[in-house]
Amino acid sequence: MSRVQTLTVAVAGVALLAPSASSAAESVHLRPSRTEARRVAAGSALPTALPHVAVPHRGRVEPVARDGRREILTPGAVGPGSSATPGPGDSASAASDAAASDGPAADAATTTGSATPEDSGPSPSGGSEPSAPARVTAADLLARVSGCTPVSRGKYRKDRGRAATVPVCGTREAVYWKADMDIDCDGRPGRHCNAATDPSFSSSTAFAQSDGRPLSSEKLPYVVVPAPSSIWDYRDHGVRGGSVAAVVYRDRVRYAVVGDTGPTDIIGEASYAAAESLGIDPDPRSGGTPSGATYIVFKDSRVTPLEDKEAAETQGERLAREFVDSAD
Numbered sequence: 001m002s003r004v005q006t007l008t009v010a011v012a013g014v015a016l017l018a019p020s021a022s023s024a025a026e027s028v029h030l031r032p033s034r035t036e037a038r039r040v041a042a043g044s045a046l047p048t049a050l051p052h053v054a055v056p057h058r059g060r061v062e063p064v065a066r067d068g069r070r071e072i073l074t075p076g077a078v079g080p081g082s083s084a085t086p087g088p089g090d091s092a093s094a095a096s097d098a099a100a101s102d103g104p105a106a107d108a109a110t111t112t113g114s115a116t117p118e119d120s121g122p123s124p125s126g127g128s129e130p131s132a133p134a135r136v137t138a139a140d141l142l143a144r145v146s147g148c149t150p151v152s153r154g155k156y157r158k159d160r161g162r163a164a165t166v167p168v169c170g171t172r173e174a175v176y177w178k179a180d181m182d183i184d185c186d187g188r189p190g191r192h193c194n195a196a197t198d199p200s201f202s203s204s205t206a207f208a209q210s211d212g213r214p215l216s217s218e219k220l221p222y223v224v225v226p227a228p229s230s231i232w233d234y235r236d237h238g239v240r241g242g243s244v245a246a247v248v249y250r251d252r253v254r255y256a257v258v259g260d261t262g263p264t265d266i267i268g269e270a271s272y273a274a275a276e277s278l279g280i281d282p283d284p285r286s287g288g289t290p291s292g293a294t295y296i297v298f299k300d301s302r303v304t305p306l307e308d309k310e311a312a313e314t315q316g317e318r319l320a321r322e323f324v325d326s327a328d
Helices: 003-017 021-028 034-042 088-100 104-111 138-144 272-277 309-325
Strands: 164-166 174-184 222-226 244-249 252-262 269-271 289-298
Touching: 138 244, 138 252, 138 289, 138 309, 164 174, 174 272, 222 244, 222 272, 222 289, 244 309, 252 269, 252 272, 252 309, 269 272, 289 309
Parallel strands: 174 269, 222 252
Antiparallel strands: 174 289, 222 269, 244 252, 244 289
């Protein structure tokens, strides 16, 4: 081989080992040229020299909501562009994503939701408050006094000249008797109760109202107890003027007070107003009823002032309920 051919082969070998001009230019082109520097100065972005390579994180980054609170991403959340249908467990994630997004939907997701246990309560129609007890009926009271434990030493007559057949019975709460009803028209004179309408009329009563005047038989429902005697003394059993009484006739119950005393040997009498409220003829001459009236006087009770009819009704209903519900 000639020296010329040997030199040519050597040069070719060197050319094969040397990088190409373009490769050298690419390896050197890591600094911006003056032209590119001018573009950066003018606000243009510097071209990327190397392609971007994504580096995987060790864990998934948890996004932060706009208000600074951390949102919890539930497992199985799908990324943008995914066509996967969220399952039942993805609803919380959807609500969380909506809260972090902008616009009305985010506000709705933030302000709406299921009620907490503290927010839930009984509905107005649920009737959480206890209902008022039913009113005491005539049947309730008559059942309660169906028997008799006598507290009187003897028995009373219903009317003068009649046999004594009526005992006074008692319990811990009350005394009671079953008799007729005569009309007591005594007290302050009125249209129906006066000396002209009642041959036995008296302008006084054993107990007076708060202003010291006698009671009005026409206006105030009251019952009459026998005056103290060897048969029975009402004062020994917690009874006095103004004590609360329940009077039962047929299917009616009315509440009254102890307002007057009668003969020592006769029982069964009430005021004009008491008879009228029970549907009994209140006429002092021809009214009243020969039987069927039950008188129940509650021990140690009292209406003050004595003439307060509303107080007698309120206390009477309460005491009657306690009497009916009592064990003895």
